[in-house]
Amino acid sequence: MVLDYSSDEIAVVRRAIAPPPPKPPEGVIEAMRPAEGMPVPDHMPPFWKLSDLEMPLFMRLTGDPVVKALSRYAFFPEVFKRLQSGQDIPNLNFSGRARGMVAILEFPDRSIVIKPLQSSREDQIAKIAGEAGVGPVQLESLPGYLTEEFVLGTFFTELPTDRLTEDFLSGVGFALGDLIRRLHQADIYYNDVTLSDPRGRSHFLVDEHGSCRLIDFGISVLLDRHPAVSREDVHNFVRTLPMYRLFRGIAEDEAQVDRFLEEYAGKLAASSKSEITSRDLEFIQQGLKMAGRRMGDRIIQPVQEGFMRGYRG
Ligand SMILES: Nc1ncnc2c1ncn2[C@@H]1O[C@H](COP(=O)(O)OP(=O)(O)OP(=O)(O)O)[C@@H](O)[C@H]1O
Ligand SMILES: [Mg+2]
Structure with a gap:
C-alpha cells in the first residue's frame, strides 16, 4: 500500500512540515546522513523536525519511494488522497522567485500548485478570488501553504x-x-x-x-x-x-x-x-x-x- 502510515503518524508528519519550519540547524542536517560520509537525502530536510523525537518514523520516510519522489508534498491532502486512491506519482516541477518554492504537481487529469503563503491573509484573499472566478480555485491545504488549481493558459x-x-x-x-x-x-x-x-x-x-x-x-x-x-x-x-x-x-x-x-x-x-x-x-x-x-x-x-x-x- 502506498503511504502506509497510521492517521496519528500522518498528523505528526503534517505538524512537522506545516507551517513550513525554519531552516534546520547545521547539527540536525549532519545527523540526517544515513551513514558516515553519505549525503543527506534531498527529500528529507522538510521533515527535520521529526528527526529528534520521531526517529523510527523519520527512518521510514527516508526509505519510502513515494516520499523520495515527492518529499513533503506527498502529505498534502490533495496529493495524499489521489495517491491513496491509486493514481500514479505526479511529476513535480518548481517555479517562483519572491515567495520561494512554488511546486507544480502534474496528475493525469489536472495539475495542482502548492506554494507557501507570502502574507498572512493570502489564503483568505485567494479563496475570495477563486470563488469569484478571478483566480485559481483553492483546494484543501495545510497551514502556511496554498494548494490551488493550476490555471491553464x-x-x-x-x-x-x-x-x-x-x-x-x-x-x-x-x-x-x-x-x-x-x-x-x-x-x-x-x-x-x-x-x-x-x-x-x-x-x-x-x-x-x-x-x-x-x-x-x-x-x-x-x-x-x-x-x-x-x-x-x-x-x-x-x-x-x-x-x-x-x-x-x-x-x-x-x-x-x-x-x-x-x-x-x-x-x-x-x-x-x-x-x-x-x-x-x-x-x-x-x-x-x-x-x-x-x-x-x-x-x-x-x-x-x-x-x-x-x-x-
Ligand atoms: N495557480 C497557478 N496556475 C498556473 N501557474 C501558476 C500558478 N501559480 C503559480 N504558477 C506559476 O508559477 C510561477 C510563480 O508563482 P507565483 O507568481 O505565485 O510566485 P512568485 O514567487 O511570485 O514568482 P514570480 O516572482 O515568478 O512571480 C508563476 O509565474 C506561474 O508561472
Ligand atoms: Mg508572482
Missing part, C-alpha cells in the same frame, strides 16, 4: 502574434477589466504586475478560448477593515511604490523605515477604498505600455478600450 505577454487580432485583444482587455472590477468589488486591491513587468513577466493568463484569470495574490491587500490597516498591509502597499524602493536604499536605520510606514498608514486610512484600488489601474496602464514595447504598440488601444468597458461593468 499562456501569459498575456507570451501570446503568439497570430492571435493578436483587434477583436481578440479587445476581448482580453474586457476580460481583464471584468476581473479587476470583481476584485475591487470584493475589497481586494491586487497590487501586482498584472500585464507585464519590464522583463515581460505577467500574472495574467489567457487560455485557448480567450478566457482569462489572474494568479498570485501574495502582495494583495484585503481592504475589509479599512480605514484600519495592519502593518503588513501598509508594507505590501508601499513595496510596489518605486519611491519606497529608493527610500529603503537610502534609509539610515530601521526606525526611519518604521516612521515612514507609520506615516503611510495614516495616508491609507485617510484615502478612500477607491483611491487605493485605483493604483491597480495605473499598474495596468504601465504594464500595457511595457507589453506594447514587446508585442507592438498597436496592441495598446484595443486592450485599453476593452478594459474600460469591462471595468465599468
Whole structure:
C-alpha cells in the first residue's frame, strides 16, 4: 500500500512540515546522513523536525519511494488522497522567485500548485478570488501553504502574434477589466504586475478560448477593515511604490523605515477604498505600455478600450 502510515503518524508528519519550519540547524542536517560520509537525502530536510523525537518514523520516510519522489508534498491532502486512491506519482516541477518554492504537481487529469503563503491573509484573499472566478480555485491545504488549481493558459505577454487580432485583444482587455472590477468589488486591491513587468513577466493568463484569470495574490491587500490597516498591509502597499524602493536604499536605520510606514498608514486610512484600488489601474496602464514595447504598440488601444468597458461593468 502506498503511504502506509497510521492517521496519528500522518498528523505528526503534517505538524512537522506545516507551517513550513525554519531552516534546520547545521547539527540536525549532519545527523540526517544515513551513514558516515553519505549525503543527506534531498527529500528529507522538510521533515527535520521529526528527526529528534520521531526517529523510527523519520527512518521510514527516508526509505519510502513515494516520499523520495515527492518529499513533503506527498502529505498534502490533495496529493495524499489521489495517491491513496491509486493514481500514479505526479511529476513535480518548481517555479517562483519572491515567495520561494512554488511546486507544480502534474496528475493525469489536472495539475495542482502548492506554494507557501507570502502574507498572512493570502489564503483568505485567494479563496475570495477563486470563488469569484478571478483566480485559481483553492483546494484543501495545510497551514502556511496554498494548494490551488493550476490555471491553464499562456501569459498575456507570451501570446503568439497570430492571435493578436483587434477583436481578440479587445476581448482580453474586457476580460481583464471584468476581473479587476470583481476584485475591487470584493475589497481586494491586487497590487501586482498584472500585464507585464519590464522583463515581460505577467500574472495574467489567457487560455485557448480567450478566457482569462489572474494568479498570485501574495502582495494583495484585503481592504475589509479599512480605514484600519495592519502593518503588513501598509508594507505590501508601499513595496510596489518605486519611491519606497529608493527610500529603503537610502534609509539610515530601521526606525526611519518604521516612521515612514507609520506615516503611510495614516495616508491609507485617510484615502478612500477607491483611491487605493485605483493604483491597480495605473499598474495596468504601465504594464500595457511595457507589453506594447514587446508585442507592438498597436496592441495598446484595443486592450485599453476593452478594459474600460469591462471595468465599468
Ligand atoms: N495557480 C497557478 N496556475 C498556473 N501557474 C501558476 C500558478 N501559480 C503559480 N504558477 C506559476 O508559477 C510561477 C510563480 O508563482 P507565483 O507568481 O505565485 O510566485 P512568485 O514567487 O511570485 O514568482 P514570480 O516572482 O515568478 O512571480 C508563476 O509565474 C506561474 O508561472
Ligand atoms: Mg508572482
